[in-house]
Structure formats: structure tokens, C-alpha cells
Amino acid sequence: MCGIIGCAGRDSETLDILVHGLSKLEYRGYDSAGVALAGDGLDVCKTAGEIDDLRAVLAERSPAGSVGVGHTRWSTHGPPTDENAHPHLDCNRDVAVVHNGIIENYQQLRDDLSTAGHEFRSDTDTEVVPHLIEDALADGADPEDAVRAAIGRLEGSYAVSVVLSGVDRIFAARNDSPLVLGIDEDSEARSASEQASGDEPRAAYYLASDVPAFRDHTDRVVYLADGEFVVAGADGYRVTTLDGGPVEKTEDTVDWDPEETGKSGYDHYMLKEIHEQPRALRQCFRGRVDELAGQVDLADLSDLSPRGIHLVACGTSYHAAVYAARLFQQAGIPAQAFLASEYATSTPPIGDALVVGVTQSGETADTLSALREARRRGARTLAVTNTVGSTVARECDHAMYIRAGPEIGVAATKTFSSQIAALNLLALAITSVGDAREVISGLRDLPGAVQEILDTSTAREIAETYRDAESYFFIGRGLHYPVALEGALKLKEITYKHAEGFAAGELKHGPLALVTGETPVFAVVTGDDEQATKTVGNVKEVEARDAPVVAVTDGASDVERYADHVLEVPDTHRRVAAVVANVQLQLVAYHTADMLGRSIDKPRNLAKSVTVE
Numbered sequence: 001m002c003g004i005i006g007c008a009g010r011d012s013e014t015l016d017i018l019v020h021g022l023s024k025l026e027y028r029g030y031d032s033a034g035v036a037l038a039g040d041g042l043d044v045c046k047t048a049g050e051i052d053d054l055r056a057v058l059a060e061r062s063p064a065g066s067v068g069v070g071h072t073r074w075s076t077h078g079p080p081t082d083e084n085a086h087p088h089l090d091c092n093r094d095v096a097v098v099h100n101g102i103i104e105n106y107q108q109l110r111d112d113l114s115t116a117g118h119e120f121r122s123d124t125d126t127e128v129v130p131h132l133i134e135d136a137l138a139d140g141a142d143p144e145d146a147v148r149a150a151i152g153r154l155e156g157s158y159a160v161s162v163v164l165s166g167v168d169r170i171f172a173a174r175n176d177s178p179l180v181l182g183i184d185e186d187s188e189a190r191s192a193s194e195q196a197s198g199d200e201p202r203a204a205y206y207l208a209s210d211v212p213a214f215r216d217h218t219d220r221v222v223y224l225a226d227g228e229f230v231v232a233g234a235d236g237y238r239v240t241t242l243d244g245g246p247v248e249k250t251e252d253t254v255d256w257d258p259e260e261t262g263k264s265g266y267d268h269y270m271l272k273e274i275h276e277q278p279r280a281l282r283q284c285f286r287g288r289v290d291e292l293a294g295q296v297d298l299a300d301l302s303d304l305s306p307r308g309i310h311l312v313a314c315g316t317s318y319h320a321a322v323y324a325a326r327l328f329q330q331a332g333i334p335a336q337a338f339l340a341s342e343y344a345t346s347t348p349p350i351g352d353a354l355v356v357g358v359t360q361s362g363e364t365a366d367t368l369s370a371l372r373e374a375r376r377r378g379a380r381t382l383a384v385t386n387t388v389g390s391t392v393a394r395e396c397d398h399a400m401y402i403r404a405g406p407e408i409g410v411a412a413t414k415t416f417s418s419q420i421a422a423l424n425l426l427a428l429a430i431t432s433v434g435d436a437r438e439v440i441s442g443l444r445d446l447p448g449a450v451q452e453i454l455d456t457s458t459a460r461e462i463a464e465t466y467r468d469a470e471s472y473f474f475i476g477r478g479l480h481y482p483v484a485l486e487g488a489l490k491l492k493e494i495t496y497k498h499a500e501g502f503a504a505g506e507l508k509h510g511p512l513a514l515v516t517g518e519t520p521v522f523a524v525v526t527g528d529d530e531q532a533t534k535t536v537g538n539v540k541e542v543e544a545r546d547a548p549v550v551a552v553t554d555g556a557s558d559v560e561r562y563a564d565h566v567l568e569v570p571d572t573h574r575r576v577a578a579v580v581a582n583v584q585l586q587l588v589a590y591h592t593a594d595m596l597g598r599s600i601d602k603p604r605n606l607a608k609s610v611t612v613e
């Protein structure tokens with residue numbers, strides 16, 4: 001998804017800060033990048049390709065200015081070309097705009113502007129914005145009012161940031177797309193050269209789609225809400241409504257370290273994040289579980305007592321939602337998981353249902369839209385998210401944080417495990433589960449069990465054996481069904497190979513026709529209960545069709561007899577086994593993609609935070 005960074009108050013450092021910020025936003029996925037710096041004039045550099053391509057362009061141009069904006073673009077209108085890269089300019093090249101989102105009425109605006117004589121250089125929806133600002137300036141508005149007036153004409157979703165020639169301020173606004181202000185008013189945080197100069201310390205401000213873009217400079221943030229407008233310059237910042245009305249904002253402090261967004265010696269963020277899982281899980285449990293009492297305390301969430309639960313989510317988070325729906329059902333609460341993008345067309349929630357949005361980023365447009373629909377229909381909403389201050393956390397009636405720490409790799413790994421852990425806590429807190437003590441002790445063992453997998457996994461050998469297969473199947477039952485879905489999603493998104501996850505019992509109803517000696521089947525089977533026995537039966541069906549079988553198992557059933565390879569998992573509580581088995585599948589996906597030389601942290605066509613519907 002597009003990423004925005006803006007900086008005011010750092011003068012000669014502006015360009016470096018913008019480019020560094022863009023590199024921190026790379027994880028969101030992008031296909032072109034650019035910057036605009038405003039001082040006495042306006043300097044813009046942009047290009048299709050990666051940040052390194054932008055650096056090469058900048059090396060020849062060295063633009064300078066006291067304020068600036070930068071952007072990584074993920075194409076929605078028009079292909080990834082130099083012309084379509086942001087920032088976009090007005091006819092006079094005095095106004096530069098970067099934008100994340102989709103302007104729904106852009107065609108009408110563009111037609112009107114073209115008729116009035118404006119010349120467009122790109123295919124983007126964004127380009128209407130600088131031309132609208134140009135018109136407002138021509139009508140005599142001052143820069144701030146011109147930007148407000150232009151943004152007021154937009155329909156759709158946007159985070160917009162604007163700089164203008166000869167103006168030492170940034171203007172920005174948001175509607176349905178994330179935007180956060182970073183505040184650096186602390187002289188100690190300023191550069192050594194600046195302090196050595198003896199100049200009065202001035203404030204610096206950053207505007208970004210996400211905190212990692214400026215986390216190296218400050219931990220003080222203000223999360224902007226829809227309909228808000230911000231002006232920032234070296235002399236301070238001001239947040240108002242788009243019409244200029246007063247807004248009370250509170251500052252937050254980000255509680256994670258900039259170090260947490262580095263690779264710490266791992267080849268890829270994804271591998272680092274897979275290895276961070278034991279710590280992330282411990283963080284999720286910290287202070288919430290009383291093992292002696294066999295209780296989970298989630299403060300006011302413990303009083304929710306829902307009569308029915310709908311979970312809405314996308315992608316990996318949807319798989320966590322499918323898992324959680326089963327937990328709630330087992331505890332006697334009617335529960336259902338919905339793909340967020342389909343929710344509006346599904347059964348309406350009963351008035352007293354609790355609608356739970358599961359989203360690591362907290363900014364996924366489909367999930368936000370499903371939750372808004374739920375609220376419109378009168379439901380209470382709860383966000384289960386990784387991102388403090390995210391739109392979902394602010395819009396829902398309640399929020400529960402999974403505390404996984406920043407996840408940079410586009411493929412979700414540690415956040416999936418932490419979502420499962422958090423949803424287990426939620427289930428324990430709001431339902432009466434007979435075996436609560438047993439579940440809690442299983443959860444306590446989870447970080448150690450994951451560590452054991454990380455220390456002993458033979459997933460790399462499996463990846464080596466099957467790296468050239470054309471198609472992969474994943475099967476599981478009950479709580480292992482979402483693991484099969486997730487195993488397949490992880491493999492397909494980072495290896496670009498075909499992979500499907502199935503409920504084990506469904507194979508014989510159609511997909512079995514595709515199974516041949518060339519189709520590795522990963523079967524997740526733990527324990528030796530009836531479900532395990534039935535899954536072993538399904539394994540026999542594929543084995544009889546010569547399919548190579550990889551059993552992800554604790555060895556309790558006799559699945560190993562029918563498997564060509566085994567990925568071992570420790571003997572754990574059945575709720576926890578799903579997470580542990582999934583870690584093996586994360587490693588299979590990672591090593592396969594690595595051997596195939598794929599772009600693991602930024603798979604083609606994908607974005608970390610999907611802020612369009």
C-alpha cells in the first residue's frame with residue numbers, strides 16, 4: 001500500500017530523513033517512489049522501481065528544501081511508471097501532493113479541470129489535488145485555505161500531504177487512510193551538528209502512514225482521525241477539522257524500540273519475525289493470566305458477556321478468526337468467522353452480537369468497513385489488533401492488543417500466532433470453559449514449544465525436497481483447518497506457487513481429483529482423538545494416489561506410517577498445537593521461497609497494509 005512520509009523543521013537533513021522514512025515504509029509494498037522538497041522553490045524527484053532507483057535519481061539532482069514529502073506508490077490508477085509516481089504537481093509546478101487511498105470522484109474533477117485548461121501528466125486519481133489547489137490559489141486563497149478547499153472537494157479515502165513552493169509548512173489531512181504525526185520538540189533528539197551550531201533548538205514534525213517511518217527520530221505521536229487537518233512547521237503544529245474547527249488531540253508515546261524494526265542479522269524480516277514468536281507470545285500473556293487462580297483478566301473486556309460473536313477479518317487474520325470461532329463455539333457461544341469483504345452481504349448481526357475485527361495493522365479497509373457496517377446495525381464492536389492508535393482501535397467500542405511488536409515482512413507470521421494467543425485469552429475471559437486451568441497451562445507452555453520448533457525444525461530439508469513441485473495441498477481438521485489454510489496462504493504468497501488448504505474431510509468431495517504423485521500434501525495431525533483418526537484416514541486416501549505426504553505431527557496417532565516425511569511438534573494442549581504446527585509450515589514456506597530466490601519480505605503485487613477495498 002502507498003506510504004507517506006513528511007518532514008518539517010529539519011532543514012538540510014530533510015532529504016535524508018525522507019529517504020530513510022521511505023525505506024522504513026518499504027514493507028507496505030510499492031512499485032514506485034518519489035520526494036518533493038520545498039524551500040524558495042519546489043524540487044521533485046520520482047521514479048518507477050525501488051528506493052534504490054530513487055536514490056540513483058537523487059544522486060544526480062540533490063534536491064533541497066526546509067520541508068518535504070515522500071511517497072511509495074502501490075498502483076491503483078495507472079501502471080507503475082515515472083509519471084504515475086508521486087508527488088504530483090499542478091500546472092505551475094508550485095504544489096506537490098502525495099496521497100494514499102482512492103479518490104472516488106476523481107474522473108469528474110479531472111474532466112472539469114481539463115475543461116478549465118489544466119494539463120494532466122499522469123493517469124492517477126491523485127493528480128486532481130494539486131490542480132484543485134492551484135485553482136484555489138489563483139482565486140486568492142492563502143496556501144492553507146487553498147489546501148483545505150481542495151481537500152474538501154474530494155470524495156473517497158485519502159491521506160494527503162502537501163508542500164508548496166516558498167511555504168515552510170506541510171499540510172495534511174486524512175479520511176479512511178492512516179496518517180500519524182510525529183513530534184520532536186526535544187533538543188536532545190536533534191542532530192549533533194545542529195546542537196553544535198548553538199542555534200536555538202527548533203521543533204521538528206513528521207507525518208507518515210505508519211510510525212516506523214519516523215520512529216528513529218521520536219517516540220511522541222498524535223494519531224489523526226478522519227476529517228482532521230494538520231499544519232506543521234518549525235514553529236509548531238496545529239490540528240483542526242477540515243473546516244478549521246477546534247480539535248482536542250492527545251499525544252501518545254510509542255513503546256517499542258527503533259531496533260525492533262531492524263533485521264538483527266537475519267536475512268529477512270520474515271525469518272526474524274518467525275524467530276520473535278516466543279517473545280511476542282510472552283508479551284501477549286504478560287499481566288493478563290493468573291495461573292494459580294486459573295483465570296484470565298482482560299479488565300473491562302471480561303464483562304462483555306456476548307450472546308453471539310461475529311469475527312470479521314481478511315487473509316491471515318481471517319484464519320485466526322476461523323480458529324477463534326471454533327473456540328467460542330466450543331464454549332457454547334454461537335460464533336462465526338466472516339471474510340470482511342463479504343460481511344456486508346452476509347447475515348446481519350443480531351442486535352446483541354459482539355462483532356470482533358481481527359486485524360494486525362488495524363487499517364485494513366475491508367475490515368474497517370465490515371465493522372462500520374456492524375455498528376450501523378447496532379452491534380458492539382471489539383478490535384483485536386497489533387497497532388495501538390490504529391483506526392480500528394479508535395473506532396471500535398473496545399480494543400485488545402496482541403502485543404506482537406512491529407511486523408515488517410509482508411507475510412504475517414508472529415502476528416498470526418499472537419492473534420491466536422490473544423483470542424484464546426479472550427475466550428477464557430468471556431466464556432466459562434470447563435478446562436480453563438488446563439488451557440492456561442497449555443498457553444504457558446506455548447512460547448517454549450515454539451522455541452523448540454525453531455531450534456529443531458527440519459523444514460529446510462522438506463523445502464529442499466519439494467521446492468520444484470507445481471502445486472501443494474494442506475489439510476487439517478477442527479482447529480487445524482485454519483492452520484491448513486494459513487500454511488497454504490503463506491506458501492503461495494512468498495513462493496508464487498499454487499497451494500491450497502482444505503478441511504481434511506473435503507478432499508474426497510472434489511480436490512482429490514488434482515492429487516497425483518507430484519502433489520505434496522502437508523497433513524496437520526496432533527493427538528489421537530477421533531479427529532486425528534479421521535485425518536489419518538484422509539492421509540491414506542492421498543497416499544493411495546501416490547502423493548508424497550508430509551505429516552506435521554506430535555506422533556500420537558499412526559499418521560507417520562503413511563507419511564514420507566515428518567515435521568515433529570511437541571506434545572502440547574490441542575489449542576496450542578495449532579500454533580506450533582503452523583510455525584513448521586511458516587518455516588517450510590520461508591525456506592522454499594528462499595531457495596527459489598523470491599522477494600520474501602516484499603512479495604510481488606502484495607502490500608502489508610491494504611487500505612483500499
Ligand code: F6R
Nearest residue numbers: 315316317359360361364411412
Ligand atoms: C498474509 C497477510 C494478509 C493479511 C491481510 C489482513 O500473510 O499478511 O493476508 O493478513 O491483508 O491484514 P490485517 O491483519 O492487517 O488486517
